[in-house]
Amino acid sequence: MITWTHFMPLQALNLIRAGYDLVVWNRSPNACDDLAAGGAKVLASPAEVTAAADITISMLSDPGAAREVALGSQGALEGLSRGKGYIDASTVDGGTSCTIGEAVRGAGASFLEAPVSGSKGPAEQGTLIFMTAGDKKLHDAALPLFEAMGKTSVYLGETGSAAKMKLVVNMIMGSMMAALAEGLGLSKKAGLRQEDLLAILNQSALASPMIALKAGGGWFCWAYYMVAERFDPAFPLKHQQKDLRLALELGSDAGQYLPVAAAANDLYLTARNHGAGDLDFSAVLRAIQRKQ
DSSP: OEEOSSSHHHHHHHHHHTTOOOEEEESSGGGGHHHHHTTOEEOSSHHHHHHHOSEEEEEOSSHHHHHHHHHSTTOGGGGOOTTOEEEEOOOOOHHHHHHHHHHHHHTTOEEEEOOEEOOHHHHHHTOEEEEEEEOHHHHHHHHHHHHHHEEEEEEOSSTTHHHHHHHHHHHHHHHHHHHHHHHHHHHHHTTOOHHHHHHHHHTSTTOOTTTOOEETTEEOSHHHHHHTTOOOOSSBHHHHHHHHHHHHHHHHHHTOOOHHHHHHHHHHHHHIIIIITTSBGGGGHHHHHHTO
C-alpha cells in the first residue's frame, strides 16, 4: 500500500484488522508509525512495495503526485510485473488515470482506478464508497479489500470513468458546502440563530450527514463546526478546490456549462488564497465572511 493522503493510513489499519499482511510506503516515514506498530512492514520506495505485494493500493493527493509515484524514479511501475495488480485510489482527472493505467498494463500488470467518497470519519469506520473502473478481474479480486475499508463498491466500466465520477461527486459536494456557508452567513446577518437554521434543515428534505448528523446527544457535523468556526481538517479545502478545478476542466472538455461549480470554485480559491487551504473545506465560510 502506498499512501500520501491524510486518511489513507486509517484505511490501511482496517486492512490490518481484517487480517491482511501489508507492506507500506509514505514520503513521510513517520506517517507509517501506527501501521508499523500494527504489523505492517515499512519499505523504502513505491517500487519496493509493488515488488513485494500482489495487489498495491495507492492514494495520492493530486494528478502530479499520482504520476510521480507511479511512473517516476523508484516508482510503482518499476516493481510491477505480470500477475500483479495496481489500484489507484487518488482523485485525479481521467487523462491521468488512463496514462497510469496504460503504463501499468504495459508492464504486464492489471490496473484499476478506485477513488473513494468519504473523508476521515468514514475511513476510520470502514464506510467509504469505492468508485472503480478498469480491469474487472482485478476489481473482483480486490472486493474483499474494499469490503474491509468501505460499505460499497460500484464498478463503472472502462478506465477513466471512475475518475470522472469522483470529480462529479466532489463537484456537487463542494457546491453544497458553499451554499450551506452562504445560508449560515445570511442567517447570521439577518439576525437569525444559525442553530435554528440547522435544526430546520435537519428536519427537511435537505437533511443529510453533511448538514446535520447527531451523535452522542449533541451536534456532530460540519455545519455545527462552521457555526463554532472550528475547521479541523476532515477533508482539506485545498483538495476540494483542486477537485472543483478538475471538474470544471472536465466540463469544458465535455461541453457542459457549470456556472454553480464555477462560482463555488471562486469561493474556495478566495479562502485558499487567504490561508485556509489546510483547513477543512467547510472553511469556505471564511470566503463568505470576507465578501460581506
